[in-house]
Amino acid sequence: MRILFNIIFSAILIVGLVGFWALFLNLWKPKKKWPAWVGYIIIIGAWFAAIRYYILNQVDLYGTMYYPLMNLFRTESYGFLFGLFLAIPVFIVLGLLYWAVNKIWSKTPEENRTGRRAFFRTAATVVPLTTIGGSSYAAYVGQHEIEVTHESFGYTNLPPGLKDYKIVQLSDIHVGPSIDLDDLDEILKLALVEKPNRVVITGDLIDKLAWLPQVCERLTTFAKQIPDGVDFILGNHEYHHDVNKVLEELKHNTPMNILVNSNIQIMGGKQPVYIAGVAYDNDREKEKREAMIDKALSGIPDYAFVILLAHHPEFFEEAIERKIPLTLSGHTHGGQIVFMGMPLVPTGTPYTKGRYVEEQSVCYVNNGTGHWFPIRINCPREITVITFFDGVA
Incomplete structure (x- = not known):
């Protein structure tokens, strides 16, 4: 490919x-x-x-x-x-x-x-x-503009622990030819300013593996300053390079939670909260997505509140079917070139940028905190700050 x-x-x-x-x-x-x-x-x-x-x-x-x-x-x-x-x-x-x-x-x-x-x-x-x-x-x-977007998500019967809980989403950083270590430092600094409880990185972290050791060092220092830690999922660019090397380095040299079609419980109580993560290896077949998300949700009780991390927003279709409250995605970079709210660059999915609500599920698609192609019009790089409240948004 x-x-x-x-x-x-x-x-x-x-x-x-x-x-x-x-x-x-x-x-x-x-x-x-x-x-x-x-x-x-x-x-x-x-x-x-x-x-x-x-x-x-x-x-x-x-x-x-x-x-x-x-x-x-x-x-x-x-x-x-x-x-x-x-x-x-x-x-x-x-x-x-x-x-x-x-x-x-x-x-x-x-x-x-x-x-x-x-x-x-x-x-x-x-x-x-x-x-x-x-x-x-x-x-x-x-290349130089980056926007910190604040998004509030309301749910009836929100688990008590999620009230005012703050998650920062970083996506598509693409450390490599276009986004270097200085850019990564700026991104992590801006994320820390928001004082999040948790940070999620929804894929496509790195394109130049020669910088992987330095990236691990920075993410380790960063993760230690995040109260509830950092969660990471794989995007297609990890598969474009050496996904096994990326996984090995991140697992052994950072304290991040690496979710490869798996989940972790982050809160207990009558309605526990889980974060589930699916990998994206460029295979968009419905059957493959079904298998990945079923594996990622394995062991999660039906009454739990689930936050799904999916690099490609097309997984939102499976999230709707399973009534997953919130899906956080990236991949599309928001289309990068946008006029009158519409991307001029085909993204291959109806979920291109921002918030989408379908039935009982919500998906937020990040514009990309970085990129491998710097031209952007009306679609700046984005750090998303997500806050929960009890009620309907």
Whole structure:
């Protein structure tokens, strides 16, 4: 699956880069195209080499005087690439318009076409400057903006121990090329400011395993400051890398509760409270989800209050069927690019961001506390602070 994704991504990237420059030259119409192609290939090649150097050597570069500049270069490279792709459909429209104008006024003398040519040359310059500039700004803001969201959940007959109980949800941190150890430190610091009783991490914690020891150290220090501890579940990115290594390191080198299709009781009494966690390994088949959630709920009495941690919000369907009061999810990153409340990026699920209520169940989908792709519009990174109260929200 990962190899297939890389092949498809590489093919789209190559076609996009070649298509952009071909369309640009079609509008600019230089006397000789080959020098423009040679220069473009050299620039793109150097850019790719620099990005590859950063990704391969990020851990060694971290902490050096060059790292902040390289980190900014990495962020803005996403903006450059995204803006370049945004320019392509505009170039296609301009190219068709240029062709139509020349077709209609084909008998116009060559010396009278200079104004027309100048207009399309100007457009060919302004369009990518606008799209790349806008997307570079979106990448910078998306990388640095993080929002602490406060959500209250009310239930009739709430277990007494949950009244005013505070849980902080972190999700999709993606420690790696886009979110480094400094970003992780900021996230954990912001979480501590909220003084939660408990913290849950709903998958996709890390993408660069070379930083796993440092991540474990930070999470250990962090977990010791959380009264009721930290719970963690697996997301698909743990499976993309080395899930066994991640599990081994987190189990042996942090005090976190690692829930792999399992549960823990966090409160007793007449209506005990459990946290159940399901893993997500990219398999979204209904039968597979049913088996995972049944295993995660095994041993929990029917009268218990259950909080389900599920990286992919599609598990909310099973939660509804089992009348689970609250499901906390992530995975979608909120769509990242949102206009008029609707994500422009397909997420493959009706549960994209925020709160969803179905029958007796509620699901909250976190925007992602981090990301692997920094461009965000109207969808900042999120730390969710959840508080319970007795009553109906």
